[in-house]
Amino acid sequence: MDRFVWASGLLDINETLVIQQRGVRLYDGDEKTKFDLGTLLLSTHRLLWRDQKKHECCITLLLSQIVFFEEQAAGIGKSAKIVVHLQPVPPNKEPGPYQGSKYSYIKLSFKEHGQIEAGRVRAVGIVGIERKLEEKRKETDKNISEAFEDLSKLMAKAKEMVDLSKLIANKIKDKQGDISEDETIRFKSYLLSMGIANPVTRETHGSGTHYHMQLAKQLAGMLQAPLEEQGGMVALTDVYCLTNRARGMELLSPEDLVNACKMFEALRLPMRLRIFDSGVMVVQLQSHNEDEMIASALETVSEKGFLSSEEYAKLVGISVLLAKERLLLAEKFGHLCRDDSVESLRFYPNLFLTQD
Template sequence: ITMNRFVWSSENLQNDEVVIRQQAGVALYDGERKTPFVGGELVLTSHQVYWTGPEKQRISLHLSLVVLIEEQSGSWSKSAKIVVHVTPPTDEKHVGVFPSSPFDYVRLSFRSGGASEFFQDMQAALQRKDWLKMPTVDSRGKKIRTGIVGIERQIQAKHDEADKNISAAFEDLSKLMEMAKDMVFLSKSISQKLKEKGSSLTDDETIMFKSHLLSLGISDPVTKSAYGSGATYHRELAKQLAEVLEKPVQDSGGILALTDVYCRINRARGLELLSPEDRFKCM
């Protein structure tokens, strides 16, 4: 009843079935009886044991039918073997390689070595019982996709996530620009109140307060949206730059490098950055 536990098999593995070990030069014994299955390759997977012959005939034994295995050491005249004890067939319609057998075990004869390693891996596979486990799923309950299609979908998912992050970043930038406009409006309002209540403030207090406002940057920068992109824009821009750069130029002895001018202007303008070309045209 042993060799009828082996069935003819295809080359395709089952879902989630993984190859563990391969060993060439293996013969199969039906109990103590020799069989025609000699000199083939034995393959252990997480679910089954496959034997493939020289002529590519292939048979398999499912690990769920194995009760226990034993290791038999070899000698100078005998090859090392693994004795595989199996259960009786549960399916009456089951048709094995042989219709029937008087034995309840099969012997795997390793004529090219490798019996001990194969025995250890097979014992571990029997203990794990991977064939009883459900297919691997991710945290959302979907089967993990493999292959090119799965990789492409994963890449697309990453791109979608990046697009969301970029959109969120631009939303934050828009909010920041709105806040900057509010700060400009506040500075204008304070400046206007200073003019209206100039008599109640000393000159020193007025100068100090205005210096604090200037340290925040240009309160109302000249922009193309307000003056266009022609001569008027560059003329107004030149006036504003002259006001902003007057004190730094004086502090530096009347000379200021163009790179310093560019950095100081853009730092003062905040979000309304000035291009090198516009800076050159207005100077």
């Protein structure tokens, strides 16, 4: 009993009640104590005993102090008990009802039954916690294995669908069968909306430079329209999302995407990979006019007086990342200046260029 300390009886924020039982008496070893009739509470962290008549009387024992426990069956005139074996008293123990005890165990006597339910909760003490963690890990491994098994079946089915779509696409291309021009256009639009566009893969084009060259050509054809809609520049992260959405199950790795984009200029494709001073990477049309972009940023900021990256992004309809890079570029060439405060990073027209 000298391992118990006084407590308020309230659970901590990160503590959860597991089970509770009324009519429990505490024994110090084999000896009865004054803690005769109370409610036993088992939480995820502690064992608590609260007097059923004097609710302010509450003592607690950390589960880390418990080594193991065993059950004692009820007999003639004797109630069922659980024997709880304890660790030695810690040196920094807080005040409790007992200063010392000759026993290294306590007994919980269940006058109103409930010992079976309390005995089922084995996840106490160091050994119990480790056992519980091991059970949870095995359950997680089982769930992961089942999930991957289902995913493999799904991917196999998706592969069949992709192969079928390729066959139909080839028939359309070769004008085989009685398919009208309108039906051809409509069916192609269906395929594109599903994200199936015969993607370049390592299986079909090998690996290394040849693969990245073919991939770059396909990317150029797919990105032309989005780049024109976005003003000639799209962040590489957005390109990654657009590309993998269109490729369906044949996902592209970030490394392969970067290597393919680096081939744009060498293949003389109408776009290129650009890396800003901040390290942000974008795909940009070759026809993109940087002077016009800077002039547009200066004009917008001058109209509003000042703008943050977020405000500028909303006005011109681009991402905050690209908005910030445009404003920083205009600042780099001396057209804008900044005010970096606790409120936000704001950009102002550089009045030194316009006023004497």
